[in-house]
Amino acid sequence: MKTRRKLILPQFLHLNHLTLKGVFLLLIILAAFQLYISNSFVTEGEKIKSNLNEIAQLEKENRGLKNQIQTVSALNHIEEVATSKGFGKVGKVEYVSSEVSVASR
Amino acid sequence: MSKTRLKFLRIFFIIFIFSIIVRLFYWQVLQSDLLTAEAEGQHFNFYEIPGSRGEIKAADDFSLVSNQPTYTIFASLKELDKPAGEIRDLLLPLFLQADIKEKISTLSPEQEQEMRQKISDELDSLLQNDKLVWVALKKRASSDLLAQVEKLNLKGIGSQVTETRFYPEGSLAAQLVGFVGNDATGGDQGYFGLEGFYNAELKGRPGRFKEEVDSLGRPILVGRKVGVEAENGRNLVTTIDRTVQYIVEKKLAEGLKKYGAKQASALVMNPKTGSILAAANLPAYDPARFGQYNDSLYKNPVVGDLYEPGSTFKVITMAAALNEGKITPETRCECSGPLQIGGFSIKTWNNKYYPNSTMTEVLQHSDNIGAAYAASLLGEEKFGEYVKKFGFGELTGIDLEEEVPGLVKSPQDTQPIDLVTNSFGQGIGVTMAQIVQAVGAIANGGVMMKPYIVSSIQGDNTVEIKPQKVREVISSQTAVALTEMMIKAVEGGEAKRLIPAGYRVAGKTGTASVPIDGHYDASKTVPSFVGFGPAEDPKFVMLVRYVEPSAPYQFGSETAAPTFFEITKELFNYYGIAPNQ
Numbered sequence: 001m002k003t004r005r006k007l008i009l010p011q012f013l014h015l016n017h018l019t020l021k022g023v024f025l026l027l028i029i030l031a032a033f034q035l036y037i038s039n040s041f042v043t044e045g046e047k048i049k050s051n052l053n054e055i056a057q058l059e060k061e062n063r064g065l066k067n068q069i070q071t072v073s074a075l076n077h078i079e080e081v082a083t084s085k086g087f088g089k090v091g092k093v094e095y096v097s098s099e100v101s102v103a104s105r
Numbered sequence: 106m107s108k109t110r111l112k113f114l115r116i117f118f119i120i121f122i123f124s125i126i127v128r129l130f131y132w133q134v135l136q137s138d139l140l141t142a143e144a145e146g147q148h149f150n151f152y153e154i155p156g157s158r159g160e161i162k163a164a165d166d167f168s169l170v171s172n173q174p175t176y177t178i179f180a181s182l183k184e185l186d187k188p189a190g191e192i193r194d195l196l197l198p199l200f201l202q203a204d205i206k207e208k209i210s211t212l213s214p215e216q217e218q219e220m221r222q223k224i225s226d227e228l229d230s231l232l233q234n235d236k237l238v239w240v241a242l243k244k245r246a247s248s249d250l251l252a253q254v255e256k257l258n259l260k261g262i263g264s265q266v267t268e269t270r271f272y273p274e275g276s277l278a279a280q281l282v283g284f285v286g287n288d289a290t291g292g293d294q295g296y297f298g299l300e301g302f303y304n305a306e307l308k309g310r311p312g313r314f315k316e317e318v319d320s321l322g323r324p325i326l327v328g329r330k331v332g333v334e335a336e337n338g339r340n341l342v343t344t345i346d347r348t349v350q351y352i353v354e355k356k357l358a359e360g361l362k363k364y365g366a367k368q369a370s371a372l373v374m375n376p377k378t379g380s381i382l383a384a385a386n387l388p389a390y391d392p393a394r395f396g397q398y399n400d401s402l403y404k405n406p407v408v409g410d411l412y413e414p415g416s417t418f419k420v421i422t423m424a425a426a427l428n429e430g431k432i433t434p435e436t437r438c439e440c441s442g443p444l445q446i447g448g449f450s451i452k453t454w455n456n457k458y459y460p461n462s463t464m465t466e467v468l469q470h471s472d473n474i475g476a477a478y479a480a481s482l483l484g485e486e487k488f489g490e491y492v493k494k495f496g497f498g499e500l501t502g503i504d505l506e507e508e509v510p511g512l513v514k515s516p517q518d519t520q521p522i523d524l525v526t527n528s529f530g531q532g533i534g535v536t537m538a539q540i541v542q543a544v545g546a547i548a549n550g551g552v553m554m555k556p557y558i559v560s561s562i563q564g565d566n567t568v569e570i571k572p573q574k575v576r577e578v579i580s581s582q583t584a585v586a587l588t589e590m591m592i593k594a595v596e597g598g599e600a601k602r603l604i605p606a607g608y609r610v611a612g613k614t615g616t617a618s619v620p621i622d623g624h625y626d627a628s629k630t631v632p633s634f635v636g637f638g639p640a641e642d643p644k645f646v647m648l649v650r651y652v653e654p655s656a657p658y659q660f661g662s663e664t665a666a667p668t669f670f671e672i673t674k675e676l677f678n679y680y681g682i683a684p685n686q
Contacts, residue, residue, distance in 0.1 A: 067271055067273070
């Protein structure tokens with residue numbers, strides 16, 4: 001003769017019908033949220049790629065500008081520009097002796 | 106009958122199952138690596154971020170060498186939608202134009218045609234290669250060329266960004282910085298100068314990444330991304346003052362033209378620290394196009410060329426004799442005529458003799474007989490000791506790749522004639538760096554400093570390089586006495602008209618003959634001038650040297666000395682050094 005054993009559950013698992021419905025609903029909401037977030041993250045890939053391209057472009061531009069600054073700050077270029085604007089080389093520098101009186105104020 | 110059919114059916118199933126097992130074994134075991142790689146290729150994007158090579162900067166933090174983006178234009182052969190010939194015809198004029206622009210000299214129509222044919226053949230062989238799926242059509246392409254290629258809108262033709270060296274000051278200090286070429290694997294490798302010496306520090310390490318992508322190849326935000334970050338090379342900050350370097354190169358260029366010399370070089374050092382302020386050599390090359398120049402220009406003659414210093418070496422002889430107390434500036438030498446030794450007759454450079462000269466006058470007249478007299482008082486052993494003490498015959502330790510130690514005879518190989526000829530700088534091989542270091546010791550009160558170019562290596566752990574004292578070679582009293590002698594040598598010598606008014610400069614001319622096939626060719630000379638200024642508180646020690654100037658410019662006083670004083674004048678203005686007389 002078979003005896004039927006009763007499953008003994010902890011107190012907190014003694015859920016009523018309404019609670020089960022609530023848990024089920026929560027699971028659905030969480031699953032939907034997960035789906036939405038995952039989907040958003042995946043589609044963000046396009047944005048990442050475009051941001052990476054933009055970073056690369058800005059870095060390239062930055063490097064180009066830096067090199068341009070260096071080219072125009074090169075001494076031969078400065079001399080060329082100075083000469084074209086009529087500047088000349090200092091021939092002889094006259095140093096003022098400390099023994100010569102100069103206005104002190 | 107039905108039994109036979111059943112039997113056939115059984116055999117069929119056995120064969121069928123066996124073939125499935127074989128096929129599975131094939132895909133899952135034999136082809137496992139390939140399939141895994143293909144799957145990885147679909148799920149992941151592999152890319153490499155190049156690590157930038159470190160910059161080389163002047164003392165004012167201005168980049169002597171930096172980097173610029175260039176591009177590798179490639180073809181994905183499977184993706185091309187036009188015939189190879191059509192693509193070649195579209196790319197050929199663009200590539201040809203870019204190559205012509207790169208050339209340092211103009212091409213004749215025949216040379217241009219030859220170049221066109223070469224590019225055309227290369228494109229043909231690359232675009233029609235069946236064994237490859239990806240080929241690099243043009244390396245180091247400029248952004249202009251890339252823009253022109255992109256305008257063609259060719260499917261399967263793409264580009265990859267790389268970096269190449271950029272020289273804002275052009276060929277300024279070319280032999281000092283060296284250049285970047287390729288190593289055996291096609292990677293960047295520094296050659297000569299600082300690029301060669303500091304290649305390990307300058308070289309960056311590329312970063313490699315593996316990133317999860319979607320079916321369209323776009324990165325997934327929450328996907329896996331693993332790899333190693335790129336590591337940029339370290340920057341070098343040098344002691345080179347680019348203004349001094351510019352002044353020196355300009356004056357050398359004028360001198361090279363005026364004197365019709367084969368080569369002109371100068372080295373300027375701060376004697377108190379050993380820091381190199383300028384190191385120039387002409388003719389130079391453009392490091393951005395090094396491949397188009399003769400490779401004999403690559404080596405830096407300042408440290409890589411041996412030469413006989415001639416009379417500039419007399420200051421070393423005098424320093425040794427003074428320091429040993431064998432002479433004083435007033436010691437007199439008979440010096441009445443040629444010196445006969447071992448069957449050789451030693452004469453003065455102009456065959457004029459000044460009997461009863463003081464040692465100061467010996468320097469003034471650049472008297473070989475007087476120098477030999479001072480050396481004879483010292484003796485071979487002591488003279489040899491001082492030659493070694495002043496650093497001749499060994500590396501100075503300067504941070505340049507191509508330095509050579511010089512050529513000094515060992516005591517057992519020395520003949521009596523060697524003491525005499527060495528005393529006035531013949532029969533001994535030195536580098537310009539050694540002469541500057543030795544004379545720098547006199548300018549620095551007898552303390553010899555190690556010459557150096559890089560003052561700081563900047564990176565995650567910045568390393569500051571401090572001046573290093575090598576040794577005290579002579580006493581400070583000897584240094585003071587010798588400085589006075591060198592001042593008088595300039596003021597009473599052939600270069601006196603060149604001294605900037607109101608300044609005291611210590612120096613010595615030198616004119617060495619060039620040894621060819623075992624004898625000295627009198628028509629070929631190496632004139633030089635070494636000195637420091639202002640003599641009372643030296644800011645720089647400088648050596649100017651010409652190689653084989655054309656007649657009538659043969660001597661140091663006619664060639665190297667004028668250039669030395671022209672540079673000196675500019676340096677006094679640049680450093681704001683007022684005259685003290």
